[in-house]
Amino acid sequence: MSALPITDADVNAYVDGQLAPSRTPAMEEALVRDSALAARVADLRLQNAALRDAFDPWLAEALPERLVGATAGLAAPRRRTVPRWLGLAVAAAASLVVGIGLGWFGRDLDLNREGTPTTFTRQAALVHALYAGDVNRPVEIWAAEEKRLVNWLSKRLGFAVRAPDLNTLGFALVGGRLVAGNEMPTALFVYENADKQRLTLQVRKPAVPGGETAFHYALEGGVGVYYWIEENCTYALSGNLDRAQLLAIGRVVYGQLAALEASPPK
Amino acid sequence: MSTSPASDHPPLPQPELLAAIPRMRRYARVLTGDSSRADDLVQEALARAWEKRRLWAAGSDLRAWLFTVMHNVFVNQRALARHEKLHVSLDAEGEGFEAWQIPVRPTQYTRVELVELIQHVGRLPVDQREVLVLAVVEELRYEEIAAVLSIPVGTVMSRLSRAREKLRAAFADPVAGSSPLKVVK
Numbered sequence A: 001m002s003a004l005p006i007t008d009a010d011v012n013a014y015v016d017g018q019l020a021p022s023r024t025p026a027m028e029e030a031l032v033r034d035s036a037l038a039a040r041v042a043d044l045r046l047q048n049a050a051l052r053d054a055f056d057p058w059l060a061e062a063l064p065e066r067l068v069g070a071t072a073g074l075a076a077p078r079r080r081t082v083p084r085w086l087g088l089a090v091a092a093a094a095s096l097v098v099g100i101g102l103g104w105f106g107r108d109l110d111l112n113r114e115g116t117p118t119t120f121t122r123q124a125a126l127v128h129a130l131y132a133g134d135v136n137r138p139v140e141i142w143a144a145e146e147k148r149l150v151n152w153l154s155k156r157l158g159f160a161v162r163a164p165d166l167n168t169l170g171f172a173l174v175g176g177r178l179v180a181g182n183e184m185p186t187a188l189f190v191y192e193n194a195d196k197q198r199l200t201l202q203v204r205k206p207a208v209p210g211g212e213t214a215f216h217y218a219l220e221g222g223v224g225v226y227y228w229i230e231e232n233c234t235y236a237l238s239g240n241l242d243r244a245q246l247l248a249i250g251r252v253v254y255g256q257l258a259a260l261e262a263s264p265p266k
Numbered sequence B: 001m002s003t004s005p006a007s008d009h010p011p012l013p014q015p016e017l018l019a020a021i022p023r024m025r026r027y028a029r030v031l032t033g034d035s036s037r038a039d040d041l042v043q044e045a046l047a048r049a050w051e052k053r054r055l056w057a058a059g060s061d062l063r064a065w066l067f068t069v070m071h072n073v074f075v076n077q078r079a080l081a082r083h084e085k086l087h088v089s090l091d092a093e094g095e096g097f098e099a100w101q102i103p104v105r106p107t108q109y110t111r112v113e114l115v116e117l118i119q120h121v122g123r124l125p126v127d128q129r130e131v132l133v134l135a136v137v138e139e140l141r142y143e144e145i146a147a148v149l150s151i152p153v154g155t156v157m158s159r160l161s162r163a164r165e166k167l168r169a170a171f172a173d174p175v176a177g178s179s180p181l182k183v184v185k
Helices: A008-016 A024-033 A035-060 A063-076 A082-103 A107-114 A118-133 A142-157 A243-262 B016-032 B036-049 B064-084 B112-125 B128-136 B142-149 B153-170
Strands: A172-179 A186-192 A198-204 A212-220 A223-229 A232-241
Touching: A008 A024, A008 B128, A008 B153, A024 A035, A024 A223, A035 A063, A035 A118, A035 B128, A035 B153, A107 A212, A118 A172, A118 A186, A118 A198, A118 B016, A118 B036, A142 A198, A142 B064, A172 B153, A212 A243, A223 A243, A232 A243, A243 B112, A243 B142, B016 B036, B016 B064, B016 B128, B036 B064, B064 B142, B112 B128, B112 B153, B128 B142, B142 B153
Parallel strands: none
Antiparallel strands: A172 A186, A186 A198, A198 A232, A212 A223, A223 A232
């Protein structure tokens, strides 16, 4: 007989990755022995994944002007003690978010019509601010499972996606996630250096296949975005770095991906 | 309560604040079940967070702290609404969620299935759905959730357990029988 029976609390903690290490062996042993328990754990994991799929897209919604305006009002210097940080933060949020609000639905139309993906850079900057600024959960799959991450993103995007290696530039891969676009999913890779500065690389299919490779730089709400469009893929590299640094990193990313493209994956 | 003079107290960090606002909106919608009331709540919570900013321990999880502030604002508003016998149910049990324009990205589940799931979450009592979303979607630790909601960890776990079983039962229902989220037995 095992020492302590598996409780509801154990099952919940297990599927949430919060089970105490001392209880894990008992849990794993019970899972092998008890098929009903194993089925319940599988159900709950599926339920967790579905809940995240259901609720995560809310994060990408544009903030309404009502809220943006109201929070901007909050930053107004009603009192001498009101510092500038909130105003700056809200202004940055507003410029990004209003940009998205205007551009979100028409993004692919813009890409089609003008070939100038200005709204794509705004989206890239917003996504960067949203996830790179998230200290605890910037990614869904961490770099420790890079292979799983890359396979999953490749499957979801419908083409082979790769995470460039930026270690020589001092940026280590943190991990990645899938980001909701309007029609097209986007793969996001997050990198971090020793100073905890973060870079993101976003990859998606272009709205218009073909066309020449072009490189562009844009500054959106304080976030530098360096982007280029290739035949089958659009890349956006974003970070709070100066233009020259970002361009230098962009060249390395481009070179690596071109080299990988030329050689079959191992 | 501050241990340092107001003048050199570090401000709330901008990148984390930026990252937190969409999460606050999401949590507010889960609480209120209504997107416009949710935005009122976020606005009120941001104002309260600003007043109480010295209580935030620099370096700790800003998101969890903002959730705590917002939860308290929500509880106070609800108590006030009850006291004034307003006909407005702030927690909109079983309602409200249906009316949303829900953006759902295509994944392994269909849009219909995910919308249905959100509606089932909306039918849970507010004290269960807030725990469910904080644990599963925000991935807070149970101790953090207990702190956000000012309840014991044991209560967090029992509410979570009930919420999950209700969702499982909802998807095991023959009405939802075509859903791949149904209980696999």
